[in-house]
Amino acid sequence: MDETEIIAKVTKYIRDEFLNGIDDQELDGFTPLLGRGILDSLRVMLLLTYIRNELGVDISPAEVDPQNLKDIRTLAKMVRGLPLLQSNGVQR
Amino acid sequence: MDFDLTPPQRKRTEQILSAVREKLPGSPRATPDPQISRDDWRTAASIGLTGLCLPPEFGGEGLGALDTALCLEAFGQACADTGLVFGVAAQLLACAVPVRDYATEATRTRFLPGLISGDLIAANAITEDDAGSDVGGMTTTATPDGDHYVLDGQKSFASNAPVADLLVTYAVTDRSAGFLGTTGFVVPRELPGVEVSPPLEKMGLHGCLAGRVTFSGCRVPVSGRLGREGQGGLIFQRSMNWERGCLFAIYLGLMERQLEMSVDHARRRRQFGRKIADFQAISHRIAVMAQRLASARLMLYRACWFIDEGREPGTEISMAKIAVSEAALANSLDAVQIFGGAGYLRAAGIEQQLRDCVPSTIFSGTTEIHRELIARGVGL
Numbered sequence: 001m002d003e004t005e006i007i008a009k010v011t012k013y014i015r016d017e018f019l020n021g022i023d024d025q026e027l028d029g030f031t032p033l034l035g036r037g038i039l040d041s042l043r044v045m046l047l048l049t050y051i052r053n054e055l056g057v058d059i060s061p062a063e064v065d066p067q068n069l070k071d072i073r074t075l076a077k078m079v080r081g082l083p084l085l086q087s088n089g090v091q092r
Numbered sequence: 093m094d095f096d097l098t099p100p101q102r103k104r105t106e107q108i109l110s111a112v113r114e115k116l117p118g119s120p121r122a123t124p125d126p127q128i129s130r131d132d133w134r135t136a137a138s139i140g141l142t143g144l145c146l147p148p149e150f151g152g153e154g155l156g157a158l159d160t161a162l163c164l165e166a167f168g169q170a171c172a173d174t175g176l177v178f179g180v181a182a183q184l185l186a187c188a189v190p191v192r193d194y195a196t197e198a199t200r201t202r203f204l205p206g207l208i209s210g211d212l213i214a215a216n217a218i219t220e221d222d223a224g225s226d227v228g229g230m231t232t233t234a235t236p237d238g239d240h241y242v243l244d245g246q247k248s249f250a251s252n253a254p255v256a257d258l259l260v261t262y263a264v265t266d267r268s269a270g271f272l273g274t275t276g277f278v279v280p281r282e283l284p285g286v287e288v289s290p291p292l293e294k295m296g297l298h299g300c301l302a303g304r305v306t307f308s309g310c311r312v313p314v315s316g317r318l319g320r321e322g323q324g325g326l327i328f329q330r331s332m333n334w335e336r337g338c339l340f341a342i343y344l345g346l347m348e349r350q351l352e353m354s355v356d357h358a359r360r361r362r363q364f365g366r367k368i369a370d371f372q373a374i375s376h377r378i379a380v381m382a383q384r385l386a387s388a389r390l391m392l393y394r395a396c397w398f399i400d401e402g403r404e405p406g407t408e409i410s411m412a413k414i415a416v417s418e419a420a421l422a423n424s425l426d427a428v429q430i431f432g433g434a435g436y437l438r439a440a441g442i443e444q445q446l447r448d449c450v451p452s453t454i455f456s457g458t459t460e461i462h463r464e465l466i467a468r469g470v471g472l
Contacts, residue, residue: 017471035268040228041329042468044271045404061330066272066322 006055006076013050014072018043029073034066044069056084095390101159105166111139112170117299128179128255128301130210136180137210141167145334146188150204157334157399160184161341161392168345172441174448175299177342182251182300183207185335186216187260190327191278194319199278203258215256217247217305218328224249232307234263234275239314241265241277243285243307249455253303254291257281261305262324271325276318285310296447333405336413336456337396343420343452344392347385350423350445354378354430368430377426384419391415407469410462417452418459424449 007029015027018038033039039047044064052058057079068078097105115135136142145160146152155163168177188207191200206212223229232245243263253259259279266273279286289304318327355378358369368374395412398405424446428435435442453459 034270034272037270039271041271041325042406042465044326045329045406046469049404061323061326062319064272064323064326065320066266066269069272070269 001055001080003073003076003080006079007072009055010047010051010072010076010079013054014038014047017046017050027072029076030071033069033071033075039069051079052085055079057082058085097162101162104159105162108139108141108163108166109170112136112167115139116171117173117176118171128176128299130255132173132176132299133180133213134210136167136176137208141180142184142188142210143208144184145338146184146192146204146208150200151208152204157337157396158393160334161338161396164338165341165345165348168342169348170345172349173299174342174346174445175297177299177345178297178339178448179213179252179300181339181342182216182335183214185339186251186331187214187258189334190260190276190318190331193330194276194323194327195278196315196317198315203278206257212257213252213255214258214260215250215253215305216331217250217253217259217261219247219249220245221248228270230262230264230274232261232263234265234277234312236265237311240311241275241314241317243277243279243310243312245307247305247307249292249302250288250305251300251302253288253305254301256288259286259305260318261307262328263307265321265324269322272322274324274328275321276324276327277312278316278318279307279310279312283310283312295450296444297451332456333399333409336409337392337399337405339456340392340413340416340452341396343416343449344385344389346445346448347381347388347420347423350427350442351378351381351385353442354381354427357431374430377430381423381426384423388412388415388419407466410457410465410469413456414453414459414462414466417449420449420452421446 011027019027048059059082063078069075116132140153141163143152144155144163145157148154164181168174171177188204191203203212207214220230220232223231232243232247234241234243245263247261258281260276261279262274262276264273265275281288285308287306287308291301291303294302318324358374358378359367361368391412395405395408398408427442428446431440431442434440438444
């Protein structure tokens with residue numbers, strides 16, 4: 001999966017799950033996720049679970065910081081650089 | 093799926109029950125002491141209770157979350173000084189666990205041996221008067237200054253603080269970064285700029301002193317930081333998973349002891365020419381107590397199993413925390429009713445159990461906050 005595809009999937013997930021599917025709030029790859037309150041403690045966990053289950057990439061807690069989660073584009077770049085999980089959940 | 097304890101789990105909990113009954117207070121602390129007993133704390137440490145889930149290379153037991161919960165449940169069952177049990181568990185889960193997982197090697201080497209041996213006591217200082225459930229409203233700041241951070245602000249409800257040797261605390265490093273704008277620190281109590289209040293007066297848990305902590309230009313070296321800058325919210329959340337899972341096992345132990353006391357009392361106490369156990373009003377009340385305990389125990393064990401499996405236990409932890417704390421409170425009220433007038437007097441220790449259970453629906457996230465988390469976790 002390339003970065004563009006990851007950006008599209010994560011954007012749709014955030015819009016549907018965290019913004020109630022409302023389209024009038026600007027959300028693209030550059031939208032700040034933290035400063036505007038789009039991500040809070042629970043939503044960070046839900047997003048990581050979505051990425052693990054739907055994109056097959058496990059983001060370890062050590063990689064969760066304000067730099068890597070500042071916007072969807074940066075997040076997608078990190079996800080793209082991490083190994084895919086095997087079907088049994090073990091990192092390849 | 094196997095609901096039995098393994099032989100090593102059974103052996104370990106039996107050893108703790110036996111050692112705690114022999115060496116630690118068998119009766120509750122009915123009034124607050126200006127000091128806790130360092131001897132009791134060290135005794136708990138000598139039984140291994142301060143190092144259950146900490147690395148063996150520092151003297152800990154290296155247990156997972158479920159095994160840690162089983163041991164703390166035994167501690168809570170055997171020791172009637174629930175405040176002491178709470179203080180030890182709070183240190184282990186809210187202070188030592190983040191040090192274990194996120195501190196520098198130098199910090200781990202400096203503090204973990206003392207925390208495990210009982211020579212050091214730690215307090216978790218995150219709550220503020222205006223930022224309880226709303227951690228995002230935290231006002232304590234940490235400002236980078238060369239190879240230090242400068243901490244300014246005041247924390248409240250810091251369990252163990254009046255007797256603590258070190259503090260695990262969290263402060264805002266980037267207000268614009270929200271949840272990822274706070275950073276965790278390990279702060280030795282003796283650093284200039286740290287002031288701890290006398291113990292707060294509270295309803296129960298008298299064996300655990302709580303106080304305010306004020307940081308005034310307190311310079312903490314960068315080496316005292318937990319994880320990277322901005323990871324404080326995540327680190328705290330993960331330590332809370334351990335606290336909400338394992339610490340609440342002490343209330344399973346309390347409920348087990350309380351149930352035994354209630355059954356024993358109902359069998360012995362006679363009214364109208366027969367045991368009060370023969371009245372369904374009493375026997376059914378005790379049956380409901382047993383049912384609440386059993387269901388809360390299963391939920392807590394499952395939440396701890398989630399932690400051990402490396403799965404994110406958010407909703408399960410919240411459900412278990414609510415189940416245990418509300419069961420403990422309801423069972424304590426039932427126990428007072430079963431004991432009648434004796435339950436209202438201090439001597440029987442029943443009213444103390446009630447006072448020790450009241451805060452359980454408040455600390456580690458209120459029931460209301462956890463219901464909100466569950467609601468959001470299921471997609472609302």
